[in-house]
Amino acid sequence: MKIIKTFVTGLVSAMLILSPVAYADKWGDQFPHIKATGDIPGDCSYEEMSKKNYKGKTLKINTHAVPVIGQPTALHAEQFAKLTGAKVDVTHTPAGDLYAKAMVPFKAGQAPYDIVFGFSNFINDWRQYLAPVPKKYMNSTEMKDVTKSHVGVSSWDGTMYQYPVDGDRHYLKYRKDVIDNPEYQKKYKADTGKELKVPTTWKEYGEMAKYFNGWDWDGDGEKEYGSAEVMKKDDLMFAAFFSRSVAYAKNPRTPGGFFFDLETMKPNINNPGFVEALGDWVEATKYVPPGGINFGLGDEIGSFGGGQTLFSFSWDDAFIAAMQDDSPIKNKVGTAPLPGADKVWNRVSGKWENQYNQAPYIVWGWAVGVAKKSKEQEMAFDYLCFFSNGANHQADLAIGNFGVNPFKNSDFDPQLYIKTMGWDADIANSYTKTLKDMEKSKNRVFPLRVRGVFEFTSAVATGTSKALAGQLSPQEALDEVAKEWEAIVNRVGKKNVQEDYAVGVKMEDNKL
Amino acid sequence: MNFKQKYVFLFPGLFVLIGILIFPIIFVIRLSLSGWNSYNGLNFIGLENYIRLFTDDPRFWESFFRLSFLSVTTVVLQYVIGFALAHMVWKDIKFQRFFRVLFLIPMMTTPVIMTVIWRTFFHESLGPVNDILSNFGMSPKWLTDPVLAKFTVIIVEVWQWTPFMFLLLLAGLLSLPKEPFLAAAIDGASPVRKFLYVTFPLMAPISIGAIIIRLIEASKIMDTVYVLTSGGPGTSTETSSFYIFIKGLREFQMGYAASMSFTYLIIMIVSLTVIAKVLTKLMLKD
Numbered sequence: 001m002k003i004i005k006t007f008v009t010g011l012v013s014a015m016l017i018l019s020p021v022a023y024a025d026k027w028g029d030q031f032p033h034i035k036a037t038g039d040i041p042g043d044c045s046y047e048e049m050s051k052k053n054y055k056g057k058t059l060k061i062n063t064h065a066v067p068v069i070g071q072p073t074a075l076h077a078e079q080f081a082k083l084t085g086a087k088v089d090v091t092h093t094p095a096g097d098l099y100a101k102a103m104v105p106f107k108a109g110q111a112p113y114d115i116v117f118g119f120s121n122f123i124n125d126w127r128q129y130l131a132p133v134p135k136k137y138m139n140s141t142e143m144k145d146v147t148k149s150h151v152g153v154s155s156w157d158g159t160m161y162q163y164p165v166d167g168d169r170h171y172l173k174y175r176k177d178v179i180d181n182p183e184y185q186k187k188y189k190a191d192t193g194k195e196l197k198v199p200t201t202w203k204e205y206g207e208m209a210k211y212f213n214g215w216d217w218d219g220d221g222e223k224e225y226g227s228a229e230v231m232k233k234d235d236l237m238f239a240a241f242f243s244r245s246v247a248y249a250k251n252p253r254t255p256g257g258f259f260f261d262l263e264t265m266k267p268n269i270n271n272p273g274f275v276e277a278l279g280d281w282v283e284a285t286k287y288v289p290p291g292g293i294n295f296g297l298g299d300e301i302g303s304f305g306g307g308q309t310l311f312s313f314s315w316d317d318a319f320i321a322a323m324q325d326d327s328p329i330k331n332k333v334g335t336a337p338l339p340g341a342d343k344v345w346n347r348v349s350g351k352w353e354n355q356y357n358q359a360p361y362i363v364w365g366w367a368v369g370v371a372k373k374s375k376e377q378e379m380a381f382d383y384l385c386f387f388s389n390g391a392n393h394q395a396d397l398a399i400g401n402f403g404v405n406p407f408k409n410s411d412f413d414p415q416l417y418i419k420t421m422g423w424d425a426d427i428a429n430s431y432t433k434t435l436k437d438m439e440k441s442k443n444r445v446f447p448l449r450v451r452g453v454f455e456f457t458s459a460v461a462t463g464t465s466k467a468l469a470g471q472l473s474p475q476e477a478l479d480e481v482a483k484e485w486e487a488i489v490n491r492v493g494k495k496n497v498q499e500d501y502a503v504g505v506k507m508e509d510n511k512l
Numbered sequence: 513m514n515f516k517q518k519y520v521f522l523f524p525g526l527f528v529l530i531g532i533l534i535f536p537i538i539f540v541i542r543l544s545l546s547g548w549n550s551y552n553g554l555n556f557i558g559l560e561n562y563i564r565l566f567t568d569d570p571r572f573w574e575s576f577f578r579l580s581f582l583s584v585t586t587v588v589l590q591y592v593i594g595f596a597l598a599h600m601v602w603k604d605i606k607f608q609r610f611f612r613v614l615f616l617i618p619m620m621t622t623p624v625i626m627t628v629i630w631r632t633f634f635h636e637s638l639g640p641v642n643d644i645l646s647n648f649g650m651s652p653k654w655l656t657d658p659v660l661a662k663f664t665v666i667i668v669e670v671w672q673w674t675p676f677m678f679l680l681l682l683a684g685l686l687s688l689p690k691e692p693f694l695a696a697a698i699d700g701a702s703p704v705r706k707f708l709y710v711t712f713p714l715m716a717p718i719s720i721g722a723i724i725i726r727l728i729e730a731s732k733i734m735d736t737v738y739v740l741t742s743g744g745p746g747t748s749t750e751t752s753s754f755y756i757f758i759k760g761l762r763e764f765q766m767g768y769a770a771s772m773s774f775t776y777l778i779i780m781i782v783s784l785t786v787i788a789k790v791l792t793k794l795m796l797k798d
Contacts, residue, residue, distance in 0.1 A: 290653070
């Protein structure tokens with residue numbers, strides 16, 4: 001009897017332990033995208049979604065152009081349709097047009113799309129037209145894994161309007177095989193008298209990028225260059241500029257606003273901190289690949305990810321592309337916080353402080369919401385929950401040009417990258433440490449989340465692109481931006497912008 | 513047919529005219545008097561947008577003068593090349609039909625797709641153009657030099673739309689009467705004199721029409737700029753329509769964009785009327 005009891009207990013235990021694996025095999029075979037992990041149990045897993053029946057219903061989605069975020073949207077739409085029987089129509093729109101593509105019908109009281117993708121800083125303009133995320137999804141297993149800061153990013157006044165599918169921040173990516181190479185370290189020292197190491201200031205970044213610009217330093221028979229950056233006007237270039245500005249202009253000793261002085265709402269954008277950063281950026285045009293000042297995000301990903309440059313800084317995508325299995329530089333790249341500066345502008349005293357300063361720029365990232373007027377809200381939220389379920393999310397993270405980056409607590413475990421993606425342990429450790437440290441920093445900058453945000457960022461793109469093209473000096477360009485910002489504040493209403501901006505300032509000043 | 517019946521037949525056309533022409537213009541005028549944007553509705557703000565446009569927006573006027581330069585240059589080049597090609601295949605030459613079809617191919621392709629291909633050609637680190645030129649020690653900044661980028665836009669526009677000019681001019685050449693040419697031949701006129709004193713004057717009416725049609729089209733340059741340079745580097749290739757697009761559909765300043773559109777429409781009507789009159793006077797003086 002005892003033997004039978006032991007046998008039955010053993011059998012049941014084995015079945016319980018192996019059941020997720022059995023799931024994994026079943027769904028992993030049908031959907032090759034999740035082959036590495038199989039299905040991961042959860043409220044929106046493949047298994048759960050297969051129980052839904054949306055036959056005869058159509059879900060309409062407006063998303064970004066392929067590949068960044070557009071490709072995973074289309075892929076998960078196809079999977080969702082297969083599992084639930086729904087028809088899913090996906091429209092792809094260039095980044096610069098996502099805002100208006102949703103706003104025009106929103107303003108006209110229509111809902112041609114059930115789901116609209118955009119950037120998370122659109123929240124203030126879009127939230128009145130979006131359906132809040134229902135409790136059922138807020139309590140889902142998938143949502144419980146989302147970091148606190150990304151729950152905050154997707155919410156306004158405690159209500160979540162954007163469904164978390166991505167978590168973004170800017171950081172430095174570099175070629176480990178060059179920076180850690182003893183021969184190059186010796187050569188660099190001999191030629192410049194300086195140490196070759198991971199740059200901790202933008203000046204060091206510029207010096208190294210210039211040194212390694214325009215010659216074949218990896219022996220592949222082709223020229224390599226210093227840096228790949230997003231410099232194309234209107235293509236997220238404002239975010240790249242802010243990444244370069246935070247070191248000089250985000251002073252932890254002067255709380256009360258990075259973009260504006262919260263009290264007066266006078267723009268800080270043309271103060272010497274920002275001007276210094278733009279001066280560095282103009283210099284950078286000398287060490288980017290030919291045509292580099294026309295690089296959009298896709299070009300930057302392709303350039304650094306394809307092994308063309310020594311450095312890059314922006315979202316995770318270029319780094320993930322470089323770490324993909326098919327990359328010629330897999331396990332030859334490293335990550336570090338954004339470079340800092342040896343001086344930082346004090347906007348209160350109106351003087352430079354000669355001390356080291358570094359500030360992470362939490363760029364947030366892709367955001368998605370369900371239209372309040374949509375007649376298919378439940379199906380729309382199911383799709384979004386499915387989009388970011390455990391299996392899809394882990395598989396998406398491994399593909400550089402998908403644009404899906406870590407935003408769940410489980411994403412910060414280096415083992416995820418070592419075991420499922422084949423990364424070297426030291427690279428996985430430094431990657432997760434870079435991300436974790438940014439979460440912990442007390443000197444962070446968050447993007448603007450105010451009404452009419454696109455007008456502000458568009459003004460920055462226009463002004464800085466004029467400086468990069470040599471049409472204006474950095475000071476003239478940013479004076480022009482400041483003048484435009486003042487005009488926008490007057491149009492939107494000083495109090496309105498102040499009220500919105502105060503929320504971001506609280507986060508930057510660690511009061512929220 | 514009595515009076516009422518006449519109107520019954522007139523109504524369908526009238527409705528279409530009101531629906532697709534009159535209503536949009538009236539709506540644009542109304543929109544231009546509002547501050548419609550992402551944070552305001554269709555509120556009436558009088559002439560505020562127009563005052564801003566005329567007193568505080570040099571970028572609009574810069575983009576307009578840039579557009580004038582681009583459209584005049586492209587149309588002149590298209591006319592010269594188009595006329596030359598049409599003249600070539602007008603004569604009895606070998607493979608005449610083949611050339612006629614060949615010259616029309618660019619016009620039949622989709623502008624956006626062709627511009628993407630041109631952008632790839634002119635890509636400064638990956639494109640074949642610089643790959644070839646680098647053998648001769650040259651690597652022009654086709655898309656990132658503020659001056660050269662304008663000429664890149666011109667090259668693409670000329671390539672795309674010269675066939676249209678070619679088509680109109682060839683049709684004109686084929687419809688010319690034979691007698692003046694016979695008379696010129698009897699008088700022993702050289703080919704150059706025949707062209708200057710017979711072909712060109714006879715082609716003047718159709719030339720004016722073709723130039724005006726192309727000027728109207730060229731003044732709307734948008735897709736080429738959007739795909740090729742996004743108006744950059746800086747604002748060096750930004751044209752009026754692209755600037756209006758940025759303000760209206762990127763920044764969502766719909767009211768202001770409407771005021772720019774309406775102003776632009778008035779300027780275009782006036783300037784094209786003047787150009788047509790001047791061309792008629794110059795080319796049809798005899």
